[in-house]
Amino acid sequence: NAGVTQTPKFQVLKTGQSMTLQCAQDMNHEYMSWYRQDPGMGLRLIHYSVGAGITDQGEVPNGYNVSRSTTEDFPLRLLSAAPSQTSVYFCASSYSFVSHSSYEQYFGPGTRLTVT
Amino acid sequence: GQNIDQPTEMTATEGAIVQINCTYQTSGFNGLFWYQQHAGEAPTFLSYNVLDGLEEKGRFSSFLSRSKGYSYLLLKELQMKDSASYLCAVRSRGSTLGRLYFGRGTQLTVWP
Numbered sequence: 001n002a003g004v005t006q007t008p009k010f011q012v013l014k015t016g017q018s019m020t021l022q023c024a025q026d027m028n029h030e031y032m033s034w035y036r037q038d039p040g041m042g043l044r045l046i047h048y049s050v051g052a053g054i055t056d057q058g059e060v061p062n063g064y065n066v067s068r069s070t071t072e073d074f075p076l077r078l079l080s081a082a083p084s085q086t087s088v089y090f091c092a093s094s095y096s097f098v099s100h101s102s103y104e105q106y107f108g109p110g111t112r113l114t115v116t
Numbered sequence: 117g118q119n120i121d122q123p124t125e126m127t128a129t130e131g132a133i134v135q136i137n138c139t140y141q142t143s144g145f146n147g148l149f150w151y152q153q154h155a156g157e158a159p160t161f162l163s164y165n166v167l168d169g170l171e172e173k174g175r176f177s178s179f180l181s182r183s184k185g186y187s188y189l190l191l192k193e194l195q196m197k198d199s200a201s202y203l204c205a206v207r208s209r210g211s212t213l214g215r216l217y218f219g220r221g222t223q224l225t226v227w228p
Contacts, residue, residue, distance in 0.1 A: 105149075
């Protein structure tokens with residue numbers, strides 16, 4: 001199993017540009033989520049999904065969109081990049097609380113995004 | 117809402133024991149996790165507690181007291197490779213299935 005994969009690993013954008021961060025998992029996990037990590041702020045939840053076709057907002061959703069058309073993929077779209085979105089982005093997945101007793105979230109390697 | 121507190125930084129000496137505390141306030145508690153994160157890498161799972169008491173895994177142990185909203189991670193026989201950030205995270209109950217709320221992390225530095 002590849003686990004959770006993310007592309008790209010590094011990205012530089014200009015203010016106003018849009019882009020999609022890719023995330024995929026091959027563990028048949030129902031639950032997927034996107035976090036951003038900033039110095040001194042810890043991991044903050046952007047959006048999450050409890051299954052294909054179901055998404056919801058986390059703590060800091062503004063400026064980001066998500067969709068979940070398949071169990072495997074959960075892309076994060078930046079609509080119009082701003083310098084405040086400079087951060088490290090992590091995708092994570094896990095079995096849902098209801099269907100499995102395994103509670104662990106598996107994290108991807110991260111995407112380091114700089115917006116100038 | 118959720119409020120999770122842990123110390124920002126700790127230092128210790130190789131071979132020693134260190135305890136990293138985490139206190140939380142949550143509207144619906146459904147488990148507490150500890151993750152380890154080395155600089156420039158993704159968080160990796162260390163431990164999970166949902167019932168009161170101590171869970172031991174080799175050199176690492178984690179303790180939970182639900183009535184006090186308190187947990188600690190105990191690292192024994194410290195090694196240089198244990199220098200990392202340790203993240204406390206609380207799982208919520210109810211409609212937000214699986215959602216984790218993270219503390220800001222404790223940066224542990226192990227000196228030789």
